[in-house]
Amino acid sequence: MRRLATQGNAYPEAQFFLANCYGTGMLGLQVDHERAYHLYLQAAKQNHPAASYRVAVCNEIGAGTRKENPRAFAFYRKAASLGDTAAMYKLGMILLHGSLGQQKNAREAIGWLRRAAEQADEENPHALHELGLLHESKDNSVVIHDEAYAKELFTRAAQLGYTPSQYKLGQCYEYGTLTCPVDPRRSIAWYTKAAEKGDSEAELALSGWYLTGSEGVLKQSDSEAYLWARRAANKGLSKAEYAVGYYAEVGIGVKQDMELAKRWYMRSATQGNKRAMNRLTELKRLGNKKSNQGRPTRAQTRDECVII
Structure with a gap:
């Protein structure tokens, strides 16, 4: 050679x-x-x-x-x-x-x-995703705003295994954006592909789906919700750290533990998460007593912890 x-x-x-x-x-x-x-x-x-x-x-x-x-x-x-x-x-x-x-x-x-x-191929899918972001945006004069074309670009990148595009499609099918219908099955499938590659945002999104479950698609599981949020939190995702703190405070998927909750809130607050800061302030005001609001519904918990 x-x-x-x-x-x-x-x-x-x-x-x-x-x-x-x-x-x-x-x-x-x-x-x-x-x-x-x-x-x-x-x-x-x-x-x-x-x-x-x-x-x-x-x-x-x-x-x-x-x-x-x-x-x-x-x-x-x-x-x-x-x-x-x-x-x-x-x-x-x-x-x-x-x-x-x-x-x-x-x-x-x-x-x-x-x-x-x-x-584009499996080693070089990045341009597809970047073009998708540009066509998705309404605030640029570089390309024409075209949601259908953006979806097509994200889909091509996702099919090539590009994790950010897989997460993006999970969002699109969860909320019905970029001309996608609301489709829990597709949303969960794309989130799962991204989460299996270690994408922290996708892991937190899966936590949200396990909180509520989806009839005929995904069985509700508090323990799975906690474990997926914990995976994302362990990677340092501020939103996930807050979610794990909230789960520990309320007792979802883990035994209720105020000290554990405060530790996770503190980690999240250190990164500037305002919800975590506010929650720590509230806990201090309550003197670490349990809130008298009662246990929130899973849907309320999902809104609180995942859709931030």
Whole structure:
């Protein structure tokens, strides 16, 4: 492989492969980011699309070379022009937001995002989701507001396994947005796909569904509601930390425990959650006594903890 990458008419695919080995420690090689960068650069000089993208990334983050935003941008543009899907998406986002010291250029940005979306696959679904967000928004002059097309884009990304799009569709089918009908079965299915990949928002959304259940679709379960909220809370999602605190205070899916509730409220409040702050203030005012409001219904609890 070294001979192919370094001797005679060096083979760019071999240079790219060997660079990946040095970058990750494959084939028993010691990780060497500088050598990896050098090989990526040699392959990029021979117009290798993926190597040009890696050179851009290295220059952006300073891996194996110093940070140079203008150079990073130049190689992102080169890689995109050579047809690299990830580079097309990255270039579109740079131009859309004006990052890496570049001027915003919405028209060109959309063009690159559309090209990336046309080539979307399981490794590169991101452009579909970003275009969906743009078409969903009513507050931009970049693209036409088109909810049906936004749904189509999110669906394509979700089917490719993109977690944010799967969560988005879960919301759409739960609340009937973006031309989607209210459909608990589809909502729960998409939330489950995202939650299984560790998406904390989806885990909290599933907690809400287990709180109320859905006739013929999902059996109501307080214990499952608590466990899904706890998963999200353990990842540091402020809303989920508040939810777990509320479950502990009320006694849903876990034994009623005011001290446990306060600990979770405190974690949530530390992140600026105003509901958690207010709840801690209320508990202090009550002197840690149980509220005389009575046990809330599951629907009320869902509104309190999940739809925030």
